[in-house]
Amino acid sequence: MKTGMIEKEGFAALVLRLRAEGIADLDLLTAVEQTPRSKFVPSQFSEQAYSSRTIPIDCGAYMEGADLAVRMLHALNVKRGQRVLEIGSGSGFMTAVLGRIAERVLSLERYRTLITAAQQRCDALGLRNVAFRQADGTIGMPGEGTFDRIIATAAFPNFPRFLADQLVSGGVVVVPVMVSEENCMIMRLTKTGSRFEREDLFPAPYLPLEQRIAQAL
Numbered sequence: 040m041k042t043g044m045i046e047k048e049g050f051a052a053l054v055l056r057l058r059a060e061g062i063a064d065l066d067l068l069t070a071v072e073q074t075p076r077s078k079f080v081p082s083q084f085s086e087q088a089y090s091s092r093t094i095p096i097d098c099g100a101y102m103e104g105a106d107l108a109v110r111m112l113h114a115l116n117v118k119r120g121q122r123v124l125e126i127g128s129g130s131g132f133m134t135a136v137l138g139r140i141a142e143r144v145l146s147l148e149r150y151r152t153l154i155t156a157a158q159q160r161c162d163a164l165g166l167r168n169v170a171f172r173q174a175d176g177t178i179g180m181p182g183e184g185t186f187d188r189i190i191a192t193a194a195f196p197n198f199p200r201f202l203a204d205q206l207v208s209g210g211v212v213v214v215p216v217m218v219s220e221e222n223c224m225i226m227r228l229t230k231t232g233s234r235f236e237r238e239d240l241f242p243a244p245y246l247p248l249e250q251r252i253a254q255a256l
Contacts, residue, residue, distance in 0.1 A: 042085065046075050049089025053105050056091070062113045070139035071109060078160055079132040093244060098150040102130045103192065107243055114227055114240055115190050115213045117141050124183075124205065126176035126214075127192035127248070131157025137190075138169040145183065147174040149249060177250050179205050191215060193248040194223045198237065206230050215245035 050072055057068070077088040080102060084094045091104040103111075112133060117123060123141045125134055128148035134157060137144045146169065148154045154171045161169050174180065176191065178201070185207045191199075194215040202212050212228040225240040 042075075042077055045077055045086055045088065049076070049105075053089045053109070056106055057109055057113075060110070062109065064113055066119075066140055067109065067112055067117075067136075070136045073139055074132065074135045074164065076105060076132060078163070079130040079135075096130050097152050097156065100129055100150065100153060101246070102132065103243070103245075108133055108136075110241070111190060111192075111213055111225060111243075112136060114225065115188050115211060117188050121187035122185075123188045123190070124180055124186040125190050125192070126179065128153055128157045128171055129192055131160045131171075133190070133192065134169050134171070135161050135164055135166055138166040141188070142168065144169040145180060145186075146171050147176045147180060149173065149175065175250060177248050181205065186210065188212075189214070191248070192245065194245040195248055198226060198228070203228065203230055203235060208232055213240075215243055217247060 077085040080088045080094050089105045091106040093104055094102045096102050117137060117140045120142045123137050123144045125146040128134055128146040134144055134146045151173055154173055158171050185205055187207055187210050189202050189206060189212040191214040194217045196217050198216050206212060208230055210230045214226055215223045216226050218224045223243050223245045225243050227238045227240055229236045
């Protein structure tokens with residue numbers, strides 16, 4: 040099947056599944072449609088780019104299924120003009136979708152190989168408002184001011200309260216958290232002044248976040 044047809048049919052099927060879950064955010068779905076997902080998966084998986092399956096990428100990392108990626112972005116509720124911190128660039132797909140909505144996206148990744156590939160994909164799509172940095176995501180991004188939205192794609196051992204210091208009032212954090220040795224829950228924290236509202240959203244198959252940057256990959 041030709042790539043263009045894979046994209047068109049894959050996106051249409053994804054939209055139907057998302058609408059069945061009550062996700063119909065036009066800005067978000069348009070941003071996903073404008074970000075050809077088959078360009079972010081290894082070529083041998085191009086026909087599964089829009090499936091709900093987890094796809095292996097370089098450095099022993101994984102790319103979440105299309106449904107989970109969009110569900111998390113929907114929970115994050117990014118608005119125009121906002122500044123976003125992403126912890127775990129991976130393939131760069133979620134970074135690129137965020138870049139089509141937000142004012143600025145800073146994405147952290149421990150693997151240099153993944154950063155290089157993600158940057159090239161975003162450059163090819165003409166996205167100039169996203170920046171990648173090799174960094175230890177377990178501490179967020181201190182020293183870069185505050186963000187309107189923070190999202191992570193690897194699981195913290197417990198809810199990372201320190202991220203609240205990197206969040207503006209009215210800001211939102213969406214992160215996977217290990218609730219047991221094998222189970223991970225997507226949680227959302229909304230900051231109002233000095234108060235926080237925490238919600239457990241849905242389970243997800245994320246791997247625990249690793250400390251420090253990777254020197255070799």
